Each structure stands twice: as C-alpha cells, then as structure tokens.
Amino acid sequence: MPLHKSGEDYLEAILVLQKKKGMVRSADVARHMDVSKPSVCHAVATLKKGGFLLMDGDHFLHLTDLGREVAEDTYEKHLFFTEILVAAGVDPVTAERDACRIEHVVSKETFERLKATRKLSGKAVISSDES
Incomplete structure (x- = not known):
C-alpha cells in the first residue's frame, strides 16, 4: 500500500513522540500535529490497514517494523x-x-x-x- 505525504507525517510524528514520551495515544498525535482527533482517527485506521501501525487494548499506538522503517x-x-x-x-x-x-x-x-x-x-x- 503506497503511503501519501500525510501518512509519512503521522508515522514521523508517532516516532518523534515515542522518543520523547515512550507511549503515544492518538490525542498526543493530534496535539503534536495540531490536527483534529477525527483526522488522527482516520489516519490511524488507514495506517493500521496498511500494516504500518498497531493499537493495543489501552489505545497506545505502536509502529510495526514497516511503519518504523x-x-x-x-x-x-x-x-x-x-x-x-x-x-x-x-x-x-x-x-x-x-x-x-x-x-x-x-x-x-x-x-x-x-x-x-x-x-x-x-x-x-x-x-x-x-x-
């Protein structure tokens, strides 16, 4: 699945936040990127579907190996x-x-x-x- 610029931006933001905070939720990404929570929700769903991202039971975001790369x-x-x-x-x-x-x-x-x-x-x- 090809990634668009916005997908790369979300993955980059998650990486940066993980380096700073350790654990990252969608709300953290929304604040960091200054976008709405629904925008992050849509991006997270797309990135999960593409195999770039996982979300655990506590709603923390985790980059897959592909997403981290x-x-x-x-x-x-x-x-x-x-x-x-x-x-x-x-x-x-x-x-x-x-x-x-x-x-x-x-x-x-x-x-x-x-x-x-x-x-x-x-x-x-x-x-x-x-x-």
Whole structure:
C-alpha cells in the first residue's frame, strides 16, 4: 500500500513522540500535529490497514517494523534537510517547514547521494538515531 505525504507525517510524528514520551495515544498525535482527533482517527485506521501501525487494548499506538522503517527514513530526511537549510542561512522555522516538504519528494537515490556528498565534505550529518 503506497503511503501519501500525510501518512509519512503521522508515522514521523508517532516516532518523534515515542522518543520523547515512550507511549503515544492518538490525542498526543493530534496535539503534536495540531490536527483534529477525527483526522488522527482516520489516519490511524488507514495506517493500521496498511500494516504500518498497531493499537493495543489501552489505545497506545505502536509502529510495526514497516511503519518504523518509513518513520525513521522520513525523520532522517527531515533532520538532514533542516540542518542543511539552517547551515545555508535559512531561518530555522522556515528551514523546518521546507524540510518537511522536501522529505516527501526527494528520491531515495538523490537523498543517499546528498548524504554521501555531505559526509565527504566533512560536514556533520544528523542521523535519526542521534536525536
């Protein structure tokens, strides 16, 4: 099942919240993303159906292996592009917003080449494991 930008955003938000809080519920995601609870409910149902997410009996959200892979890839891109844009002098708020758009459209090949180029130039690259 192909994921849309919004699905990647929800998975990324769940990953970020899990890193901060440990356990995450739909209401936490709604607050974090500034969206309505019904929007989160719809997204959760879609992500569960696609095999990206599980919900336990206490309504806590858990990324599946597939969901975690997508979330970590998306988050890594987000951090990478935010860092590059800020280093280029872009206002951090704008950099964050732009990175959120770029992370969804850049191909895997392009991203891997950009990371390799950045490493060769000796610049630090933030990985999703470091945050």
